Amino acid sequence: xxxxxxxxxxxxxxxxxxGAGNSRRDSAVRLGIGDDAALFSPRRGYExxxxxxxxxxxxxxxxxxxxxxxxxxxxxxxxxxxxxxMGGEPRCFLLSLGLPETHAGWWLDEFLSGLRRAxxxxxxxxxxxxxxxxxxxxxxVTVVGEVRSGRALLRSGARPSDIIYVSGRLGEAELxxxxxxxxxxVAKGDSRLRKHLYPEPRISLGRWLSHYGMATxxxxxxxxxxxxxxxxxxxxxxxxxxxASRIPTASKSQRFGVKNVDALDLALNGGDDYExxxxxxxxxxxxxxxxxxGVALTAVGEITRDQTLKLVRRDGRKLPxxxxxxxxxxxx
Amino acid sequence: xxxxxxxxxxxxxxxxxxGAGNSRRDSAVRLGIGDDAALFSPRRGYExxxxxxxxxxxxxxxxxxxxxxxxxxxxxxxxxxxxxxMGGEPRCFLLSLGLPETHAGWWLDEFLSGLRRAxxxxxxxxxxxxxxxxxxxxxxVTVVGEVRSGRALLRSGARPSDIIYVSGRLGEAELxxxxxxxxxxVAKGDSRLRKHLYPEPRISLGRWLSHYGMATxxxxxxxxxxxxxxxxxxxxxxxxxxxASRIPTASKSQRFGVKNVDALDLALNGGDDYExxxxxxxxxxxxxxxxxxGVALTAVGEITRDQTLKLVRRDGRKLPxxxxxxxxxxxx
Numbered sequence: 026x027x028x029x030x031x032x033x034x035x036x037x038x039x040x041x042x043x044g045a046g047n048s049r050r051d052s053a054v055r056l057g058i059g060d061d062a063a064l065f066s067p068r069r070g071y072e073x074x075x076x077x078x079x080x081x082x083x084x085x086x087x088x089x090x091x092x093x094x095x096x097x098x099x100x101x102x103x104x105x106x107x108x109x110x111m112g113g114e115p116r117c118f119l120l121s122l123g124l125p126e127t128h129a130g131w132w133l134d135e136f137l138s139g140l141r142r143a144x145x146x147x148x149x150x151x152x153x154x155x156x157x158x159x160x161x162x163x164x165x166v167t168v169v170g171e172v173r174s175g176r177a178l179l180r181s182g183a184r185p186s187d188i189i190y191v192s193g194r195l196g197e198a199e200l201x202x203x204x205x206x207x208x209x210x211v212a213k214g215d216s217r218l219r220k221h222l223y224p225e226p227r228i229s230l231g232r233w234l235s236h237y238g239m240a241t242x243x244x245x246x247x248x249x250x251x252x253x254x255x256x257x258x259x260x261x262x263x264x265x266x267x268x269a270s271r272i273p274t275a276s277k278s279q280r281f282g283v284k285n286v287d288a289l290d291l292a293l294n295g296g297d298d299y300e301x302x303x304x305x306x307x308x309x310x311x312x313x314x315x316x317x318x319g320v321a322l323t324a325v326g327e328i329t330r331d332q333t334l335k336l337v338r339r340d341g342r343k344l345p346x347x348x349x350x351x352x353x354x355x356x357x
Numbered sequence: 358x359x360x361x362x363x364x365x366x367x368x369x370x371x372x373x374x375x376g377a378g379n380s381r382r383d384s385a386v387r388l389g390i391g392d393d394a395a396l397f398s399p400r401r402g403y404e405x406x407x408x409x410x411x412x413x414x415x416x417x418x419x420x421x422x423x424x425x426x427x428x429x430x431x432x433x434x435x436x437x438x439x440x441x442x443m444g445g446e447p448r449c450f451l452l453s454l455g456l457p458e459t460h461a462g463w464w465l466d467e468f469l470s471g472l473r474r475a476x477x478x479x480x481x482x483x484x485x486x487x488x489x490x491x492x493x494x495x496x497x498v499t500v501v502g503e504v505r506s507g508r509a510l511l512r513s514g515a516r517p518s519d520i521i522y523v524s525g526r527l528g529e530a531e532l533x534x535x536x537x538x539x540x541x542x543v544a545k546g547d548s549r550l551r552k553h554l555y556p557e558p559r560i561s562l563g564r565w566l567s568h569y570g571m572a573t574x575x576x577x578x579x580x581x582x583x584x585x586x587x588x589x590x591x592x593x594x595x596x597x598x599x600x601a602s603r604i605p606t607a608s609k610s611q612r613f614g615v616k617n618v619d620a621l622d623l624a625l626n627g628g629d630d631y632e633x634x635x636x637x638x639x640x641x642x643x644x645x646x647x648x649x650x651g652v653a654l655t656a657v658g659e660i661t662r663d664q665t666l667k668l669v670r671r672d673g674r675k676l677p678x679x680x681x682x683x684x685x686x687x688x689x
Contacts, residue, residue, distance in 0.1 A: 033684050061442040062408035067399035076394035077451045079487050110393040119409045121497050155411050165453050165497035
């Protein structure tokens, strides 16, 4: 065998070993890395959920600021969050990786270590992928999930008078990004960076809401509440009224030391939260707990027949709510 | 709704319309673009095939040389070829697209036109994806296919004394690339470029071989026969003896006008053929036709117990066969 064939083989071997932490016993992956494609055995009575996400240097993370193990964790976490947002559970994923030669050593090891932790945490083994050499670090992640047929929670199901809920506190990830940008040396263990570096998709919450038919619509908060709620309302053909005073914002300890922070602005327009946004019929709100596995569930407003989005400020004034979150193709 | 949200929405609308040429009637896609993820209904008795492929400017195509509609066609065709290589049929795909602002107009329209033709030809509708703005044109394509449970043809099934087959003629795509590089103005209609610009994955042939249990192993030829046969032999724990005189090389009319062409070298080491490489038990070779739907099927050698790869030249000399095809992570 020619040595020219070695680099890709070696890379694939190392990536494969990162996915090997998952037990094959109850895995749906019948054939993994090493053939033309992977084979997956779907469960009877379930639908397959498919999602893919870019994770690109410069656009989604900074090569010199983001620890490599966070890049590994987060590239999977954000795609898994789309599965959680449908009320499903992740089953396996494909990783496409473009890597400079300079990053195929230590950086890749750290990256794979973060990725391995994520595959275990989310019970989502690596099934295949594609690798190529590239000047920039490029990633694309496809996650395959499953949900009981007919049980998926879509963006399009919200109805007038439904109550709007969010999980967790919003804006902490954006705050973490600002903190990261201002730091010289990144302390990975800094708990104020955790929400930004190691987000945890709300898989159990999404499954619970789907299983018990609790929500009429759902999506994950990846681009900011103002932008994502606008999308949910557009898909459902409805409007919404948000109560500013109810929106769970970043805590004081999280905000400490970051300048010019408007917590409400961060909560409305900050990206990368990976919390869930969902709507509940008024008759079912008494069955929504205040916390689910330690994560707060907060009613923040109401769906309206009038197809506009309004924000009710603390002083009672109603203002139009504009989508000011992240647009990957936006002009700013 | 804020205008800052318009660019991505507009882009997604145009991409969605490119996938709309497919009839939803017998489509497995229950929910397509516009939600957090797509929903796919697997068929009972089938396994799901998963594959993803990079298609990147500079690495896999040249922005100024490759017509945009060829980029659209080929990004899907290459990934579909991995499904064909398992003996499966494509069911739907996800497209991740990174695009410079300068290419979001005419170039994108042409790209989507080529992609639309491919989705119809391969009966593989668009189910979802991700878009982002980027200086370089980046694509990643995930194709989901299906194959009857237990019928997938793997790389690992070749056994000593199996006969090695290839479909089509090898090296014509590489020849097309050389012609393209040397051309000032690309004539899209030039039939000598077709194999390179608009490859046709061998879906029907793969399904036929799988359905009738004709082959013991199979893969597609994407990186050159020398490299891909090396991989198949490694996966099967066997060796191979190729007969140089039997390898179907580019025709004279294809070679016309391109300098310094060694047709055998192109056939062994040229990439992008997307033909099928498969092995057949000697007792079944009489059931392999000479052509399948107009595509030649040629016996080119034999699998050996000895785990080395040999090339028998026309003069009878046996030489070691080195993997000199394309390695995306190679040093040259």
